[in-house]
Amino acid sequence: MSGMPQRLGRGLVRGLPLLWLGLFFLVPFAVTLKISFSSPATAQPPYLPVLEWEGGLEGWREFFEALDFQNYQMIAADALYRDAALSSLGYAALATAILVGIGTPTAYAMARASARWQPILVALVIVPFWTSFLIRVYAWIAILKPEGLLNAALLKLGLIAAPLPILDSPFGVLIGLAYAYLPFMVLPLYAVMSRLDPALTEAAADLGASRARAFFTVTLPLSLPGLAAGALLCFIPMVGEFIIPDLLGGSDTLMLGRVLWSEFFSNRDWPLASAVAVLLLILVVGPVVLFREAELRREEAVEGPQR
């Protein structure tokens, strides 16, 4: 009796997210992909060909014949794009490493804090989100610039003789990345670490392990899923990051996000910009696929020898 409405309800629950993903992810991606195969034109929209619905089957044929790989060939030929991609990956990798270094002890300390403190600490990690990302990155300019807070403090303390050129340098970009993405590293790690049975570290200590050995042999390996999730959550958006390199990195910083921006808005070359966007997508999907495969292989290694 309740079969029909129930099936309908289940279909809705499953269908709505799929519809959402299709409408707001797959369709825009298909559009981007199509534009990346087009040619720039001084027109509205600024590319060719544009599909004419009245043209019928012949129109479709002409439309597809006009698409080509020219933009990708241009990207491959021009070292700028390769350098920007490599430098983006480098920044993201380095910043991820820094985030792992800062985030792991932070999350560990939070997970080991008393039950009364834990919600407060989590709230403190989230608090920066209440201020606009743009404003927070802007604030770093005031801190990092030659006459800014950091240099003034270091000068006062006599640690340096002249202001350090941190702003508009790769170092400034790394500071900005590490600052802005820390919550994304800390929260998944904390979620995993706080759920570990405290008896596990006690058991390690009971079996003669020092605190350090207990951490590296028990806590850390069991926190790897959180660490991996945090690293991916940081790495992927950092590869395409635009605001931080633009505000803190100066004009010399080469990152794909900035290249993409200037192709779109300065050169109005939508097809090329779309090709760069597709390249960026491939770059960040790569690590995810590699990670998934490593996970699967690890699981197989675990399940393998038993039977």
Place this chain on the structure above:
Amino acid sequence: MHASTLLPDQRLRLERVTKRFSAHTAVDAVSLDLAEGEFFCLLGPSGCGKSTLLRMVAGFETPDSGTIRLGETDLTALPPHRRPVNMMFQSYALFPHMSVAANLAYGLKGLGLSRAQVAGRVKDLLRLVRLEGFEARRPDKLSGGQRQRVALARALAREPHLLLLDEPLGALDRALREETQGELRAIQQRLGTSFVVVTHDAEEAMALADRIGVMERGRLVQVGPARALYERPANRYVAGLLGDVNLIDGRLGRAEPGGIRSVETAFGLLRASGEGEAGNAVVIAIRPERLVVRGEGAMEGLSGLLTEATFLGDRIRYRVEMANGTSLRASAALPTPGPIPTVGETVTLGVPAEGAWILPA
């Protein structure tokens, strides 16, 4: 595998060990001496401080005062990883990312053993708990009973002088628990290691331990072999914890020969064993199996109405309503020598003086 028995004195001695959590005193001036190779049970309901006491011996909690010694060594200030004591956790706390063999070998690191020696020790441990062939398994692919045995073997890997076990059988089902009790006892006797088990299950404590220490609100109220605690409880709390008991309020009367006293109760004058000053308010504790139920007038005793007779296979349980409205519980082993009285019958309750114990009120 029992280096511990070769060493002269490795007995656990607790001296007025106290632990407070803010205003709450979890463990209150507990003193205890363990014998060499003893199997000791700390018995009490949850929250009585038994686990806290165990955790202080393991080093996970620091006493506010008092000392914990193992032989000549003062453990009180040593961190857990420096104590020659191991613990089996209630949750087992097996490392889920390691195989059984790696779990067992974890504690063998840093002992200066060669790779072959470690492998040999792991093999011995697996044989000890009958888990040969399981070395490559992960804990999540083991049954509850197998996990329990891995946890036991891992805790024994370092050949501790003293093994602490926190509710070691708590997670097992009833049938497995009885079987495992025997195994645990056998392993303890084979190794000669002292075991301290924490449990809330009196039957388990009686089945396992050489001696039982009963804890109540942070205090160790009575220590002794199971039988002594069962038959001669120090107070009504211990009496009730170890098994079913009838408690009858009364006032102590004169002394009779043979340590027998008369006690004035609501049921009249009863005779019971124990000491005390005449005129004191006391409680008489009588185990149900000590009360003898017979047909009316078959013997001397209290008269009452049989309101319940429950057949339990090896014994029968009675409930007898007395003249003042209170009920006493009695039980008789089956088969009984005489006829079994029927419900609704007036019966006579025999109260042997040696089965009635005088406790402070």
